[in-house]
Amino acid sequence: MTIQEIQNDIVDEFSMFEDWMQRYEYMIELGKTLPLIADEHKIEENIIKGCQSKVWVYAQMDAGNVAFTADSDAIITKGIIAILLRVFSNQSPQDIIDANTDFIDKIGLKEHLSPTRANGLVSMIKQIKMYAIAYQTQLN
Amino acid sequence: MLNIQNIRNDFPILSREVNGKPLVYFDNAATSQTPQIVIDAIVDYYSNYNANIHRGVHTLSQEATDAYEQARQKVQAHFNAKYAHEIILTSGTTHSINLIANGFSAFIKKGDEIIVSALEHHSNIVPWQMLCERTGGILKVIPMNQEGELVMDTFDTLLSNKTKLVFVNHVSNALGTVNPIETIIKKAHQVGAAVLIDGAQACPHIKPDVQALDVDFYVASAHKLCGPTGVGMLYGKEEWLNKLPPYQGGGEMIAEVSFEKTTYAGLPHKFEAGTPNICGGIAFGVALDYMNSIGFDNIATYENELLEYGTEKLLEIKGLKIYGVSEHKTAVISFNLEGIHPYDVGSIVDKLGIAVRTGHHCAQPIMDFYSIPGTVRASFSFYNTKAEIDALVEAVKKAKMMLS
Numbered sequence: 001m002t003i004q005e006i007q008n009d010i011v012d013e014f015s016m017f018e019d020w021m022q023r024y025e026y027m028i029e030l031g032k033t034l035p036l037i038a039d040e041h042k043i044e045e046n047i048i049k050g051c052q053s054k055v056w057v058y059a060q061m062d063a064g065n066v067a068f069t070a071d072s073d074a075i076i077t078k079g080i081i082a083i084l085l086r087v088f089s090n091q092s093p094q095d096i097i098d099a100n101t102d103f104i105d106k107i108g109l110k111e112h113l114s115p116t117r118a119n120g121l122v123s124m125i126k127q128i129k130m131y132a133i134a135y136q137t138q139l140n
Numbered sequence: 141m142l143n144i145q146n147i148r149n150d151f152p153i154l155s156r157e158v159n160g161k162p163l164v165y166f167d168n169a170a171t172s173q174t175p176q177i178v179i180d181a182i183v184d185y186y187s188n189y190n191a192n193i194h195r196g197v198h199t200l201s202q203e204a205t206d207a208y209e210q211a212r213q214k215v216q217a218h219f220n221a222k223y224a225h226e227i228i229l230t231s232g233t234t235h236s237i238n239l240i241a242n243g244f245s246a247f248i249k250k251g252d253e254i255i256v257s258a259l260e261h262h263s264n265i266v267p268w269q270m271l272c273e274r275t276g277g278i279l280k281v282i283p284m285n286q287e288g289e290l291v292m293d294t295f296d297t298l299l300s301n302k303t304k305l306v307f308v309n310h311v312s313n314a315l316g317t318v319n320p321i322e323t324i325i326k327k328a329h330q331v332g333a334a335v336l337i338d339g340a341q342a343c344p345h346i347k348p349d350v351q352a353l354d355v356d357f358y359v360a361s362a363h364k365l366c367g368p369t370g371v372g373m374l375y376g377k378e379e380w381l382n383k384l385p386p387y388q389g390g391g392e393m394i395a396e397v398s399f400e401k402t403t404y405a406g407l408p409h410k411f412e413a414g415t416p417n418i419c420g421g422i423a424f425g426v427a428l429d430y431m432n433s434i435g436f437d438n439i440a441t442y443e444n445e446l447l448e449y450g451t452e453k454l455l456e457i458k459g460l461k462i463y464g465v466s467e468h469k470t471a472v473i474s475f476n477l478e479g480i481h482p483y484d485v486g487s488i489v490d491k492l493g494i495a496v497r498t499g500h501h502c503a504q505p506i507m508d509f510y511s512i513p514g515t516v517r518a519s520f521s522f523y524n525t526k527a528e529i530d531a532l533v534e535a536v537k538k539a540k541m542m543l544s
């Protein structure tokens with residue numbers, strides 16, 4: 001599936017929830033199921049520092065696509081990461097670079113996008129795109 | 141006895157809703173809310189006498205100057221400074237601290253020591269580190285214990301004739317601990333060191349008397365005292381302020397300028413370069429009047445009731461731990477749920493209309509001490525109620541249920 005198709009799916013899924021509680025409960029569930037980043041990659045240089053919680057993101061190339069793993073010490077953040085990974089992981093570097101991320105607003109998580117509340121979400125997306133740019137440069 | 145409902149009516153923001161729920165504002169340690177009377181003062185200034193001060197001969201300038209200088213006198217009276225010119229109006233606590241840290245470059249030489257406490261937040265650590273880097277001074281830290289209190293025995297051993305300045309906050313922002321500043325000031329003076337007390341977190345709850353304390357410098361911010369943001373104060377003993385060099389150049393701090401030599405204005409203008417926050421200063425004065433009309437004794441008594449009630453109710457939640465359990469503390473409860481990240485708790489309670497602070501409160505050394513990523517901090521003000529605390533307790537229970 002393309003990044004846009006995955007995003008549309010996620011927006012559809014979230015539109016079924018009636019209130020914030022269900023959305024958060026779903027994200028908490030997603031956070032619990034997130035495959036953890038390997039311990040060897042849970043290191044200082046892979047950390048995204050926010051004021052609120054820690055996030056680790058690691059990327060590697062897999063058959064021409066970028067595969068991401070990540071983790072956070074906060075469960076709601078982990079849920080958001082799980083969604084981001086579903087959107088961006090195993091996509092080509094160019095597609096990741098070109099992708100928009102307005103689905104986050106559409107699924108009712110706009111508050112997580114504000115620079116301070118972001119808890120690294122904005123930085124997380126930025127980091128994901130940085131990895132993609134780095135791999136794209138290698139391909140060229 | 142305070143009539144809390146009447147007081148609440150003074151604050152328009154307290155009747156708004158957040159996420160469909162009545163706002164419960166428990167982030168008072170970050171900033172307090174603003175009563176209508178202060179909002180009115182701001183509107184009145186811009187509607188009726190907005191003008192630059194100290195230099196215009198026209199009527200508006202005169203009116204604004206009078207109001208601004210009157211505000212300075214209100215600050216003087218509130219803190220019981222000996223002279224109005226010992227009060228420097230700044231942009232806030234951080235500005236006040238930086239002003240002193242910068243000025244002290246002239247008095248610190250290689251090997252001299254500055255003592256700070258383990259309970260400081262970042263704006264109280266970094267300016268001193270910068271000062272030490274400039275001068276070759278050495279930073280020493282008074283440690284804290286598990287209860288969140290300073291270890292005063294160690295403070296005694298840190299003091300020596302090398303100590304030039306001691307810097308401690310009156311109240312810890314992260315834990316609410318009230319530090320024994322009287323003892324600290326006395327002991328520091330015995331070795332000839334100056335003392336700067338950061339009162340940002342104390343002033344909403346305590347009315348300090350700088351003469352009785354015999355403190356050299358005392359700083360605070362208006363926005364934690366029902367005033368506007370962007371304005372604060374620095375008290376300094378006259379002799380110290382005369383010794384300190386100016387911080388920034390320009391505007392009112394100048395007496396005479398030629399390209400060969402500039403002479404500086406006297407106190408307090410020497411430290412007030414540029415056009416100040418005129419409206420903010422005036423509103424600061426009004427905010428102090430407002431808080432004094434309620435009375436700091438009444439405020440302390442009532443907030444203590446809230447603290448006791450909140451502590452008792454929150455501790456009924458299994459797995460909840462409170463950080464900072466000093467006998468002397470202000471109405472701040474910093475806590476965590478076992479095994480749950482403070483950010484997650486904060487996110488859920490926000491959805492229920494409750495504003496708390498989560499994170500490390502810009503006091504990472506304290507969080508490192510407890511080996512935690514941060515806390516959830518509920519900080520109360522005199523306009524809060526026990527019913528609001530009940531709402532917080534319910535919200536934390538719900539967060540615990542969702543997150544466990």
